[in-house]
Amino acid sequence: MLFWKKKKDDEPEAASQPEVEAARPLEEPAPPRKGLLAKLRERLAQTHASLWDRAAALFRGGLKLDDESLEQLEEILLAADVGMMTTQHLVAGLRERARRFRDKDVPADWAMNTLKELILDELQHETSAPALAENPPTIVLVVGVNGVGKTTAIGKLAARYVREGMTVLLIAGDTFRAAAAEQLAIWAERAGCEIHSAQEGADPASVVYDGLAHARRLGAHMVIIDTAGRLHTKTHLMAELSKIRRVIERDSPGAPHETLLVQDASTGQTGLVQARVFTEATQVTGVVLTKLDGTAKGGVTIAIRRELGLPVKWMGVGEKLDDLELFDPEAFAAAIFNSP
Amino acid sequence: MFENLTDRLNQALRRVRGQSHLTEKNIQEALREVRLAFLEADVHVGAVKEFIARVRERALGQEVLASLEPGQHAIKVVYEELTRMLGGDALLDPIPAGGLIVTMLCGLQGSGKTTACAKLALKMKNEGRRPLLVAADVYRPAAVEQLKVLGEKVDVPVFSQPQGARPEQIVERAMAFARAEGRDLLILDTAGRLHIDERMMDELVRIRKLASPQRIFLVIDSMVGQDAVRQAEHFNSRLDVSGVILSKLDGDARGGVALSVRHAIGKPIVFASVGEKPADFEAFHPDRMAGRILGMGDVLTLIEKAQAAVDREEALKMQQKLFDQSFTLDDWLSQMQQVKKMGGLSAILKLLPGLGGNLPTDKLPDEREMVRMEAIINSMTKRERSEPHIVQGSRRKRIAAGSGANVSDVDRVIKEFGEMKRMIKAMTAPARERLVKKLRTHDKKALAAMARKGKQQPTSKAMRKMGRMGGLPGFDPRALGQAPESPEAGGADMMEKLREMLKKKN
Numbered sequence: 001m002l003f004w005k006k007k008k009d010d011e012p013e014a015a016s017q018p019e020v021e022a023a024r025p026l027e028e029p030a031p032p033r034k035g036l037l038a039k040l041r042e043r044l045a046q047t048h049a050s051l052w053d054r055a056a057a058l059f060r061g062g063l064k065l066d067d068e069s070l071e072q073l074e075e076i077l078l079a080a081d082v083g084m085m086t087t088q089h090l091v092a093g094l095r096e097r098a099r100r101f102r103d104k105d106v107p108a109d110w111a112m113n114t115l116k117e118l119i120l121d122e123l124q125h126e127t128s129a130p131a132l133a134e135n136p137p138t139i140v141l142v143v144g145v146n147g148v149g150k151t152t153a154i155g156k157l158a159a160r161y162v163r164e165g166m167t168v169l170l171i172a173g174d175t176f177r178a179a180a181a182e183q184l185a186i187w188a189e190r191a192g193c194e195i196h197s198a199q200e201g202a203d204p205a206s207v208v209y210d211g212l213a214h215a216r217r218l219g220a221h222m223v224i225i226d227t228a229g230r231l232h233t234k235t236h237l238m239a240e241l242s243k244i245r246r247v248i249e250r251d252s253p254g255a256p257h258e259t260l261l262v263q264d265a266s267t268g269q270t271g272l273v274q275a276r277v278f279t280e281a282t283q284v285t286g287v288v289l290t291k292l293d294g295t296a297k298g299g300v301t302i303a304i305r306r307e308l309g310l311p312v313k314w315m316g317v318g319e320k321l322d323d324l325e326l327f328d329p330e331a332f333a334a335a336i337f338n339s340p
Numbered sequence: 341m342f343e344n345l346t347d348r349l350n351q352a353l354r355r356v357r358g359q360s361h362l363t364e365k366n367i368q369e370a371l372r373e374v375r376l377a378f379l380e381a382d383v384h385v386g387a388v389k390e391f392i393a394r395v396r397e398r399a400l401g402q403e404v405l406a407s408l409e410p411g412q413h414a415i416k417v418v419y420e421e422l423t424r425m426l427g428g429d430a431l432l433d434p435i436p437a438g439g440l441i442v443t444m445l446c447g448l449q450g451s452g453k454t455t456a457c458a459k460l461a462l463k464m465k466n467e468g469r470r471p472l473l474v475a476a477d478v479y480r481p482a483a484v485e486q487l488k489v490l491g492e493k494v495d496v497p498v499f500s501q502p503q504g505a506r507p508e509q510i511v512e513r514a515m516a517f518a519r520a521e522g523r524d525l526l527i528l529d530t531a532g533r534l535h536i537d538e539r540m541m542d543e544l545v546r547i548r549k550l551a552s553p554q555r556i557f558l559v560i561d562s563m564v565g566q567d568a569v570r571q572a573e574h575f576n577s578r579l580d581v582s583g584v585i586l587s588k589l590d591g592d593a594r595g596g597v598a599l600s601v602r603h604a605i606g607k608p609i610v611f612a613s614v615g616e617k618p619a620d621f622e623a624f625h626p627d628r629m630a631g632r633i634l635g636m637g638d639v640l641t642l643i644e645k646a647q648a649a650v651d652r653e654e655a656l657k658m659q660q661k662l663f664d665q666s667f668t669l670d671d672w673l674s675q676m677q678q679v680k681k682m683g684g685l686s687a688i689l690k691l692l693p694g695l696g697g698n699l700p701t702d703k704l705p706d707e708r709e710m711v712r713m714e715a716i717i718n719s720m721t722k723r724e725r726s727e728p729h730i731v732q733g734s735r736r737k738r739i740a741a742g743s744g745a746n747v748s749d750v751d752r753v754i755k756e757f758g759e760m761k762r763m764i765k766a767m768t769a770p771a772r773e774r775l776v777k778k779l780r781t782h783d784k785k786a787l788a789a790m791a792r793k794g795k796q797q798p799t800s801k802a803m804r805k806m807g808r809m810g811g812l813p814g815f816d817p818r819a820l821g822q823a824p825e826s827p828e829a830g831g832a833d834m835m836e837k838l839r840e841m842l843k844k845k846n
Contacts, residue, residue, distance in 0.1 A: 075385045081565035084380050146588060147450025147561060178489030179482040186481035200489075231588060234616075264450060268382030268565025268596060294448070294534045296567035 070095070073115075080299035080336050083269050086122075086306055093118045116333050122302050123329040128311035130326075131257045131285065136221040137169075139212070139248060139255035142288075143241060143278055144262035146229030149290040151180065153262050153316055154224050155187025156324035162192050163322075166221035171211030172197035173204045173244065176228040184226055190321055194218060204228065204240065205247045212251045225256070232277035245282045260313065262288045265298035275304045286313035289327070293318050297336050345595060346633055348377030353418065353634075356399075359411035367399050367414070374418075382596025384569045387425065387603035395421050419630055425599050426626035427608035432582055435554045440518055441469075442526045442551045445585070446544055446575060447559035449532030452587030454483060456559050456613055457529040458490035459621035460585070463611075464525055465496055472523040474514040475500040476507045476547065477531040487529050494618045497523075507531070507543060511551050528553070541578050548579055556581045557610060560597055562589045568597040569604040576605040583610035586624065590614045598629065662764055669725040669757055673717045676710055715743040716753050728754045 070091055077087040097114055098106050132138050140157070144150045151174070158168045170188050172195060174180035181197040188195040196211035208225055215223045227244060230237035248256050261284045263271055278284050289298045289312050304310050312327040352373035355366055371392050378388045398421070399414045435441055443460070447453045454477070461471040473491050475498060477483040484500045491498035499514040511528060518526050530547065533540035548556065558581045560568055575581055584601050589612045601609055609624040658675070661667045717725065719742035724731050731739065731754055740747045 078379055079385050079566050081382075081567070084376060145563065147452055149450055177486070178493075179485035182482035182485050183480070231590060233590065264561075264564075266448075266561075266564045266567040266571075268563060268568075269380055270382070270563045271565075274563075291449070291534070294567065295570045296565070300565065 077115075077299070080297040081266075081268050081271075082299035083272065083303045086299075086303040089306070090115060090118050090122075116336075119302060119333045119336065120329055122306050123312075123332065128286065128313055128327055128329075130313050133254065133257045137215050137223045137252075138221065138257050139215075139223045139225070139252060140258045140260060141225045141227070141245065141248060141256040141282065142260050142262060143227050143282055143284070144229060145231055145274060146177075148229065148262045148264040148267075149316060150174075150229060150262045151183050151187060151226055152319075153260075153288050153290055153314070153324065154184065154226050155191055156316065156321055157224055157314070158188065158193045158222075159191035159321045160324060161222045167219060168193035168222045168224065169211070169215045169218055169220040170195045171208055171214075171223060171225040173208050173211075173225050174228040175200055175202045175204050175207060180226070180228065194220070205243050208244050209247050209251060212248065232274045238277060238281040241278075242281045258286065258313075259284050260286055260288050261310070262290055263298075263301075264296075265289055265292045266294060266296035267298075267300055269300060269303075271300035272303050272307065275308055275310055279308060279310065284310060286311050288312075288314040288316065288324075290316035292316060292335070293323075298332070299336065301332075345377055345381040348380065349374060349418075349634060352377060353415055356411045356414045359414075362399060362411070362414055364400065367396060370414075371396055378596070378599065381599070382565045382568075384566055384596070384600035384603060386569070387600045390603055391421055391425055391599075394424075415634070419634055422599075422630040422633060423627045425602060426629050427602045427624070428626045432555070432608065432610065440515065440524060440526060441555070442515070442528065442553040443555040443557065444528040444530060444548065444551065444553040445557050445559055446530050446579065446581070447532060448534060448561075448571060449480070451532065451559045451561045452613060453477075453532060453559045454486050454490065454529050456557075456585050456587055456611075456621075457487065457527050458494050458496070459613055459618050460557075460611065461491070461496040461525075461527050462494035462618045463621050464527075465494070469525045470523045471496050471525040471527055472514065472518045472521070473498045474511060474526055474528045476510050476514075476528050478503070478505065478507055478510070479531045483529070483531070490618070497521075508546055508550055511547055515551060526551075541574075545578055555583075557583055557585045559585045559587055560601070562586045562595060562597050562612075564597055569600050572601055572604045572607075576607065581605070581607060583608045585610060586612040588613060590616075590620070595633075598624075665761065665765060667761060667764065669717050669720065669728055670722075672757060672760070673714060673725075676714060680710075712743075712745060712749065713753050716740075716745055716750055719743040728757055 073094070074087050074091055077090060078084065082090070094111065094114055098111070142150055142154055154170060158170055161168050168191070170184055170193060172181040172184045174184070175198060178200070181200065185195050185197065194214075196207070196214045198207045198210070204227065211225065212223065225244075225248070227241060228237075230241065232238065245256065245259070259282050261275060261278050263274065267274070275284065275287070287301065287304060287310055289301055292298060292315050301312050305312070312332070315325055315327050315332070317323050317325060352370045355370040355373070356362060359366060374395070375388055375392055378391070379385070383391075395414075395417055398417045445453050445457050445460070457473055461473050464471045473487055473496055475484040475487045477487075488498050488500065499510075499517055501510045501513065505513075507530070514526060514528075517523075528547070528551065530544060531540065533544075556579050558572060558575045558579075560571060564571070572581075572584065584607060586598055586609055589595065589598075598609055598612075601607065608626070612622050612624045614620045614622055654674070658667075658671060661671055716739060719739045720731070724735060724739070731750065736747050736750050739745075739750050743750075
C-alpha cells in the first residue's frame with residue numbers, strides 16, 4: 001500500500017480526497033507493478049525489530065544450539081504467530097540438521113537458511129493453484145470470521161477475473177451485517193461485475209439459490225459467494241454455512257469448486273481452530289491470507305498447512321483493487337524472516 | 341472465552357496446589373507449563389516473560405516462606421499477577437463533570453470499531469447519557485450506512501455528512517450539532533487503518549487535536565496474535581489512547597490479547613464485546629477476569645447481570661412467593677425469561693465459583709428444552725398456571741395441541757414443577773441462615789471450602805434437571821445481592837463480604 005500512497009502524495013488533490021480516488025481505482029493509470037517480494041519487503045521493512053534482525057543478532061558469530069539459544073529461537077518464531085507446536089517442530093528439525101556440525105558452533109547463515117527451508121518444506125505443495133470448473137461457471141464460496149476482509153478479498157478476486165475476460169457474478173450472501181450488501185455492491189462496481197443481492201435479513205441460503213439461477217441467466221463464468229462473517233464458536237451459524245453449501249451442491253453438482261477461508265494475517269493461534277471448524281462445516285479448500293501489508297506475518301498459516309493440509313491460495317497485500325496475489329511461498333517465508 | 345487457558349493453567353497449578361514446600365524444582369515445572377499455556381493462548385512473548393519472572397520471584401521469596409500454606413499462596417500470587425497483567429491498577433483518569441464528552445474509537449480495519457461504537461452508545465444510553473454517534477469513516481465502502489443501521493437498532497442518533505466531506509469537517513459539525521441538540525456524549529467512529537499507515541494516522545492525530553476527546557479507545561480484535569502488541573504500541577505512541585476495547589471476545593477460547601495489552605502500553609482494557617447482540621458489551625474488570633481465568637467464578641458480574649435483567653420489586657415479590665409456597669407456573673415462566681435475559685443458563689453457570697473452566701458442555705441442559713417448556717406454559721390458561729393440578733384429560737390435550745408438544749411433555753412439565761416446589765420448600769430459611777452464619781464466622785475459609793465443593797462437578801443428571809427447572813431452583817441472585825429488607829437472610833451482608841474480599845484481592 002505504501003508505495004502507492006507515496007505516489008499519491010505528489011498530487012495534493014488526491015491527498016485531501018482519498019475517498020474519491022478509492023472509488024475509481026480502475027480509471028487510474030496503473031502504477032508500475034513491483035514484484036510481490038519487493039512490495040512485501042518494503043512493507044515489512046517498517047517493523048523496527050524484524051525477525052531477521054533479531055535472528056541475525058542472535059546468530060552473530062555462530063550459534064551454540066543449547067537450550068537457551070533454542071528458546072530464543074523459539075521466541076522469534078512464536079512472535080510471528082507460528083504457534084508452539086509448529087515452532088517446536090521447526091526447531092527440532094533445525095537441531096536434527098545441525099547434527100553434522102557436531103559440537104562446533106552453527107554458522108548463522110546456515111541456520112537461518114535452514115529454518116527458511118524448513119518453513120518452505122511445510123508450505124510448498126502442489127495443490128495451491130486456484131481451481132476452475134471444467135464447465136463454467138466456477139463457483140467459489142467465501143467464508144471466514146468477522147472483520148477479516150472477506151468482502152474486500154471478493155472484490156479483488158472479482159476484479160482479477162474480470163481482467164481475465166470473465167463474466168463474474170457476486171452473490172451477497174451476507175444478509176446479517178448492516179450494509180454488507182451495499183459494501184459488496186460498491187466493490188462490484190469497482191471491479192466491473194454483476195451482483196445478486198437481497199434484502200437485509202433474508203435467508204442466506206435462499207439468496208444463494210436465487211443467485212445461482214441468476215448466474216445461469218447471465219451465463220457467468222465465475223460466481224463468487226460472500227457469506228456473513230461468523231465466529232467459529234457459534235454452532236448455529238456454522239450450521240447455516242453447511243446449509244448454504246448443501247444448497248450449492250444440490251444446485252450445481254461438483255460445486256462449490258473452491259471454498260476459501262479468508263483469514264487476517266494478524267490472527268493468532270485461534271486461526272488453526274478457525275480453519276478446523278470451518279473445514280468441518282464447509283470443506284474449505286484453501287486460505288486467503290489478508291492484510292499482509294501490516295506488521296503481522298501470518299505465521300499460523302504454517303500450522304494450518306501442517307495440521308490440516310490447507311494451502312494458502314491468495315494473499316492480500318494492500319488496499320487497492322489489484323493488491324491480491326497468488327500465494328508465493330518463497331516470498332512468504334522470506335517475509336517471515338524479512339531477509340535482505 | 342478463556343476456557344483453554346483456564347484448563348492449562350489449572351493443570352499447571354495442580355502441581356503446586358497443596359504443596360507444603362515450594363522448591364525451585366516444582367515451581368520451575370509449573371512455570372514451564374504456565375509459559376506454554378500462555379504462549380498457546382497468544383499472550384505476547386514479552387508479557388509471558390515478565391509474568392513468569394514476577395511469579396517466580398514472589399513464589400520463591402520470603403512472602404511464601406512466611407505463609408502457612410505455600411501451595412495456596414503460590415496460587416494467590418498467580419491470581420494477583422494475572423490481575424496485574426490484565427490491567428489491574430491501570431485506571432482511566434476521571435472525566436470532569438458537565439459539558440460534552442468526546443469519545444473517539446480507533447483501530448485496524450475489521451477490528452470491530454463500528455459495532456463497538458454502537459454497543460458503547462447503547463451502554464452509555466442505558467447509564468443515562470445522551471449519546472450521538474458520528475460517522476467519520478469516509479473510506480470504507482458503506483461504513484456510514486452500517487453505523488446508521490446500527491444506530492437505529494440501539495436507538496441512538498447518528499450524525500453523518502454527504503459523501504465528499506472530510507473527517508475533520510464531519511467531526512467539527514458533529515460537535516456543534518451535539519451542543520445544539522443537548523447531547524452530552526459524542527462517539528466518533530473513525531476509519532480503520534493499518535497502524536503503519538502514517539498518512540491515515542496523521543488524520544487521526546488531526547481529529548484528536550480538533551476534538552480533544554476525553555477518551556480515546558483502541559479497539560482490538562481478541563483473535564489477534566502477537567501483532568496485538570505492535571498495534572497497541574503504534575496507536576498509543578501517536579494518540580496516547582486512554583484504554584482498550586476488546587472485540588469478539590466471545591469467539592476466542594484464548595484471550596492472549598487481554599493479557600498482553602497492559603504489558604505493551606500500560607493502559608487498561610475498559611470494555612469487552614462478548615456477543616453479536618448490541619447489549620453484549622461489558623465493562624472489563626481485571627480482578628474478576630483473573631478469577632474467571634483461574635476458574636474461580638465471577639459472582640460480582642453474575643449479580644450485575646441479574647440486576648440488569650431483574651426488576652427489583654419483582655424480585656422481592658418472587659422471594660416472598662418462594663418462602664410462602666405460593667410460587668406458580670407463571671412465576672416459573674418469568675424466572676426462565678430472566679435467566680434468558682442474563683444470557684442463558686450456560687452463561688450463568690460459567691460465572692459460578694468452581695465451575696468456570698470446567699463446564700462440561702455435553703452435560704449442559706438443553707436450552708431448547710426451555711423453549712419447549714415455555715411454549716407449554718404459554719398454552720395454559722391463567723387458572724391452570726396457578727393451579728396446575730387441574731390439568732387433566734381434555735385440558736392436557738388442548739395444551740399439548742396448542743404448544744405443539746405431546747401430552748406426556750405436558751405431564752412432565754407439571755411433574756417437574758411439583759418437584760421443584762418441594763425442593764424450594766427444603767431450601768427454606770434455616771438452611772440459608774446456616775450458610776450465612778458460616779460465612780460470617782469463617783469467611784475466607786468457608787469460601788475456599790465452597791469453591792472446593794464447587795469443584796466437584798455436578799452430575800449430568802442434576803445439571804440437566806436444573807436446566808429443566810428453568811434455572812437454578814430457589815436461586816435468586818438478585819435477592820442474594822440486595823435484600824436489605826430481610827436482614828435475617830443476610831444476603832447483602834454476604835455479598836458485601838465477597839465484594840470486600842475480591843477488592844482486597846483475597
